[in-house]
Amino acid sequence: MRHFVPSLPLAALVMALGTGILADDAAAASLVMGIQQEPTSLDPTSDATASIDGMLTQNVFESLTTVNEKGEVLPQLAESWTVSDDGLTYVFKLVQGTKYHDGTDFNADDVKFSFDRAMAEGSTNPTKSIFAPIASVTVIDPNTVEIKLKKKDAFFLFNMAQGDASIVASESADANATTPVGTGPFKYAAWTRGDRLTLEKNADYRGAGTVALDKIEFRFIPDAAAASAALLAEELDVYAGFPAPEMLPQFQADPRFDVTIGSTEAEVILAMNNSKPPFNDLRVRQGISYAIDREELIDGAMYGQAVPIGSFYPPHGPAYVDLTGMYPHDVAKAKALFKDAGVEGSTMTLRVPPFSYATRSAEIIQAQLAEAGITVKVENVEWGFWLDEIYKKLNYDMTIISHPGPNDMGNFARGPKYFYGYDDAAYNDLWKQISEETDADTRIALLKKGQTYLAENAVHGFLFQLPQVNIQKKGITGLWVSQPVLFRPLAGVKVE
Amino acid sequence: MRRLPANLIIGGVLVAIVVGVAALSLVWTPHPENAMNIRGKFAGPSATYWLGTDQLGRDLVTQLMASARNSMAVALIAVLLGGSIGTVLGLLASAIGGWVEDLVMRFADISFAFPTLLFAIMLAAVFGPSLQNAILAIAFINVPVFARVARASANQIWTREYVFAARAAGMGRFAISRDHILPNIAAPVIVQATIEFAVAILAEAALSYLGLGVQPPESSWGRMLSEAQTLMYLAPQLAIWPGLCIVTAVLGFGLLGDGLRDITDPRLARER
Numbered sequence A: 001m002r003h004f005v006p007s008l009p010l011a012a013l014v015m016a017l018g019t020g021i022l023a024d025d026a027a028a029a030s031l032v033m034g035i036q037q038e039p040t041s042l043d044p045t046s047d048a049t050a051s052i053d054g055m056l057t058q059n060v061f062e063s064l065t066t067v068n069e070k071g072e073v074l075p076q077l078a079e080s081w082t083v084s085d086d087g088l089t090y091v092f093k094l095v096q097g098t099k100y101h102d103g104t105d106f107n108a109d110d111v112k113f114s115f116d117r118a119m120a121e122g123s124t125n126p127t128k129s130i131f132a133p134i135a136s137v138t139v140i141d142p143n144t145v146e147i148k149l150k151k152k153d154a155f156f157l158f159n160m161a162q163g164d165a166s167i168v169a170s171e172s173a174d175a176n177a178t179t180p181v182g183t184g185p186f187k188y189a190a191w192t193r194g195d196r197l198t199l200e201k202n203a204d205y206r207g208a209g210t211v212a213l214d215k216i217e218f219r220f221i222p223d224a225a226a227a228s229a230a231l232l233a234e235e236l237d238v239y240a241g242f243p244a245p246e247m248l249p250q251f252q253a254d255p256r257f258d259v260t261i262g263s264t265e266a267e268v269i270l271a272m273n274n275s276k277p278p279f280n281d282l283r284v285r286q287g288i289s290y291a292i293d294r295e296e297l298i299d300g301a302m303y304g305q306a307v308p309i310g311s312f313y314p315p316h317g318p319a320y321v322d323l324t325g326m327y328p329h330d331v332a333k334a335k336a337l338f339k340d341a342g343v344e345g346s347t348m349t350l351r352v353p354p355f356s357y358a359t360r361s362a363e364i365i366q367a368q369l370a371e372a373g374i375t376v377k378v379e380n381v382e383w384g385f386w387l388d389e390i391y392k393k394l395n396y397d398m399t400i401i402s403h404p405g406p407n408d409m410g411n412f413a414r415g416p417k418y419f420y421g422y423d424d425a426a427y428n429d430l431w432k433q434i435s436e437e438t439d440a441d442t443r444i445a446l447l448k449k450g451q452t453y454l455a456e457n458a459v460h461g462f463l464f465q466l467p468q469v470n471i472q473k474k475g476i477t478g479l480w481v482s483q484p485v486l487f488r489p490l491a492g493v494k495v496e
Numbered sequence B: 001m002r003r004l005p006a007n008l009i010i011g012g013v014l015v016a017i018v019v020g021v022a023a024l025s026l027v028w029t030p031h032p033e034n035a036m037n038i039r040g041k042f043a044g045p046s047a048t049y050w051l052g053t054d055q056l057g058r059d060l061v062t063q064l065m066a067s068a069r070n071s072m073a074v075a076l077i078a079v080l081l082g083g084s085i086g087t088v089l090g091l092l093a094s095a096i097g098g099w100v101e102d103l104v105m106r107f108a109d110i111s112f113a114f115p116t117l118l119f120a121i122m123l124a125a126v127f128g129p130s131l132q133n134a135i136l137a138i139a140f141i142n143v144p145v146f147a148r149v150a151r152a153s154a155n156q157i158w159t160r161e162y163v164f165a166a167r168a169a170g171m172g173r174f175a176i177s178r179d180h181i182l183p184n185i186a187a188p189v190i191v192q193a194t195i196e197f198a199v200a201i202l203a204e205a206a207l208s209y210l211g212l213g214v215q216p217p218e219s220s221w222g223r224m225l226s227e228a229q230t231l232m233y234l235a236p237q238l239a240i241w242p243g244l245c246i247v248t249a250v251l252g253f254g255l256l257g258d259g260l261r262d263i264t265d266p267r268l269a270r271e272r
Helices: A008-026 A050-056 A108-119 A224-232 A245-252 A282-291 A294-302 A331-341 A356-371 A383-392 A408-413 A425-436 A440-456 B006-027 B060-096 B098-112 B116-127 B131-157 B161-168 B173-209 B221-231 B237-264 B266-271
Strands: A030-035 A065-067 A073-075 A078-083 A089-094 A134-141 A144-149 A186-192 A196-201 A215-220 A238-240 A257-272 A347-352 A375-380 A398-403 A461-473
Touching (some): A030 A050, A030 A224, A089 A108, A224 A238, A224 A245, A224 B221, A245 B221, A257 A282, A257 A356, A282 A331, A282 A356, A347 A356, A347 A383, A356 A375, A383 A398, A425 A440, B006 B237, B060 B131, B060 B221, B098 B131, B116 B173, B173 B237
Parallel strands (some): A030 A215, A030 A238, A347 A375
Antiparallel strands (some): A065 A073, A078 A089, A089 A144, A186 A196, A257 A398, A257 A461
8 A cells, every 4th residue: 555655746736635625624714716807906996897896895895884685784884873864964883993904993084084085076986976965074083973965865875885985094095906905804915917816814803703714716717618617627616607608507417516596786788879870869779679689689698597678777676667578579660760760771880898798699689680771890899998998988889788786777867978978857857866765665666767768768778687697616605696786795605 | 644642632622622612602501691590599400400500590501611711711811912922022032132131031030930819919909809900910920931932942043044044134133033933933832822721721710719800790610619618518519510620621721732742842752
């Protein structure tokens, strides 16, 4: 027997497997999670890339509040709060004794600093609109902050949980894009660009005793085939947001894995540049809506794993109205509308970001519009190009993109500079009413009205709601199945 | 009569099949090109769909035929373009000599060191991915190859007596290059072109696989391969057929080029 004389390769193998084998004894629990999108910055308060929130918000950074998987608001850095009767004054009691990862103390000044920074002229916060209702932020004492609003805001506490409202320290805020410093259960360890981002457990966290993971490694694997290979080779413990639904049967049949399919807030739309002819013509937009066959699209691009939408609101939400029947697939009607608008037989450009739901949908929409007599030129573009040319400069005809943010019907009220190029006073009024309405039933009624209005105006081609597909090794618990927000808290995740 | 080498015959037959299918697709395909029938996706082989349908319900035979045509078109344009520029540069280098020759040859060395894929990715980054940029990239790598072949062959011809005679008769360098050198280096250039054709087909497939070549809705073997990647479990035939087509085309042109070289290269002929 040569078992006691390990050869060199065997020794290397034992060392490589060491962490996994010893996990139970030494309690060095680690989680390796594959994700699709690598951000270019790590600061959720200055960049709109969704994966920054997915990795860091409520893991490294914390906000005054947080949200659970059901979308309910819970306390976080604010352990409690009171709201005045007129709904305009919020007083937050902050947790005590919390420190930032660099050792500086967390107190009310940090809250004021973070909010003032986000609201400042020239702030680069990706969702400045959530701070718009705030009139003033006042430090009452080191553990109490008072926030006064200009107008009532039904979404205020929910919005304050998001990565955009992360509470950062004045000492470290400027460097957060590369070395994020927060108060959360995990602290930043390393970022190897193009490969991985590593977080370690924050031993000084106020709830450190309940945090099971010692180390989290995010691996950036945009390619579905490579992701699948990494999962099968057990290099990954979980892949969150798996982009290739056609590969699921393989994992569902494999006893090593659990496949979960949850909901997201991500509406996928065929965005049209409403500021530009011919898309400023309602008939053209309606024609495109009639030309799209959603059922075929979902079957072909998503292998049936998506829910069709007829407007810009998730089907699992409380105010959802099914408007998918407003523009049924009708090539004749589409052709008639195109003829009316004088665009029959014209060519339109479709610029597509590098996400599989988008590139696959593009090919099918190209074929569907061809049936209605429109030639579509598909251009596949890089994510950086997309952010620059389409999102910032509105240099496009049509694009396909998902909107993973919650409560984002306000996008249509963001004015002509937002990449929709949509500016409609009637809708702006309606959204103002929605965001100021604090009575739940009235707000739901208004949200329904808003969905119908957007569908009637066929602002975009509304396609489908993306599912949240996670593939994970058996024995991992506590991971969110659905994504009601952009972030994904990992403090409660356990690995057996 | 001398027997033709086997690689010439096999290569010729394979090339004839591929070119024939590509030409046929110009006038006839079993189904309309790129016609989707999503509800009938992943159909098995049948009388209607000889090899079945792909993930969007497109007829596989039709897509493979159209891909053959696209592949041939890209390779033909790229090799013609790169080949003619390279040959002219090689002729010039040989005719003028001196610093011009140095310049052309150093340029050839530098561009040899530049990987095609990298160059294509660079073009795509600057001008956006398109078929045109893929053709330019493939043509670009062909320039130094042909420049070298043309110069080396031309240098030999320049030492022939009939060239001395032409020079003595007062013919200019460029006229000699056109009337005497070019016809006499045609054989090695054509052989090289056939071999480069195989390389160009492979390059087109690689670029299309990466999304930098043929753009949708046009089909390409490389694109079909990349789309079949995630479907290996569900429908492995979608990767196997385009893969086989690439092998056939590349092997065919490679063997044909080898065979042509065997019968035109006098040194090799003597050895036989």
